Amino acid sequence: MTSTTLSRCAALATLGAALLLGGCASRNPVSTYYDFGPTPPLAQAAPAKPALPMLVIADANGPAWLDSQRMYYRLLYADAQQSRPYAYNRWNTPPLQLLSQRLKTRIAQSGVKVLATTDAAGGVPLLRIDVDDFSQNFNSQTQSIGQVSLRASLFRGHRLIDQRTFSRSGQTASADAQGGAQALASATDAIAADLLGWLGTLDIPQQ
Known part of the structure; x- marks a missing residue:
């Protein structure tokens, strides 16, 4: 050779x-992992007297696909009925847990003493959250929003005080998983503010 x-x-x-x-x-x-990042301070000063002195907040419920670490998006301009997972981007914690913790933190920032279901004393109102949507929706190849929709139900004992549906969206800064994570965090913070406003309007009977 x-x-x-x-x-x-x-x-x-x-x-x-x-x-x-x-x-x-x-x-x-x-793989790249995302969460909501540090919780920013409230936009407005917390009221001197919170809407509720104490509140039990149960962990959020939702569809099974929100109880995994996958990040989902929809191409509304192509097939709005198909939910697609990102191939190599993940949440570092399932979205139901992320959303639950963020709402608890935000409500606690307002001055409400937030209790877990295992620590609740008798007669303390309980807030239940049922998540309907938590996804990144693309209106085009270059534009998307983070969409969060949920139902909030307030109970005292076994009595339903009130229930309301909240829906918020956040515009993404980039048409990718990073932009989606930021937009979903922003939408969740907006819903937390809506929840606080709603709780402040309720007339909760004494037991």
């Missing part, structure tokens, strides 16, 4: 190894 032939064989072997490594890398990309 001549030196030229050996050189060609070596070159081909090197190229083959590079392609193999590149193929392995493309099949195993590194």
Whole structure:
């Protein structure tokens, strides 16, 4: 075998190894994980007297797809009925847990003492959250929003005091998973403010 032939064989072997490594890398990309980030302060000063002195907030309920770490989006301009997961982007905590914790934090910031269901004392009002939608919706290839919709029900004992549906959307700064995470955090904060306003209007009977 001549030196030229050996050189060609070596070159081909090197190229083959590079392609193999590149193929392995493309099949195993590194996933990126998102959450809501630090909770910003309330836009307005908390009232001197909160709407409720104490409130039990149950963990949010929702469809099974919100109890995983997958990030979902919809292409409204192509097929609004299909919910698609991002291939290599994940929530670091399932959305139901993220949303529950954010709402509890926001309500606590207003001065309400937030209790868990296991710590509740008798007679303390209970807030139940049922999530209907939590997804990134693309209106075009370059524009999307983060959409959050939920039903809030306030109980005292076994008595329903009131129930209301809230829906908020946040415009994404970028048409990707990062933009979606930021927009969904913004929409959740807006709903928390709506919840506080609603709770402040309720006449809660004493037991």
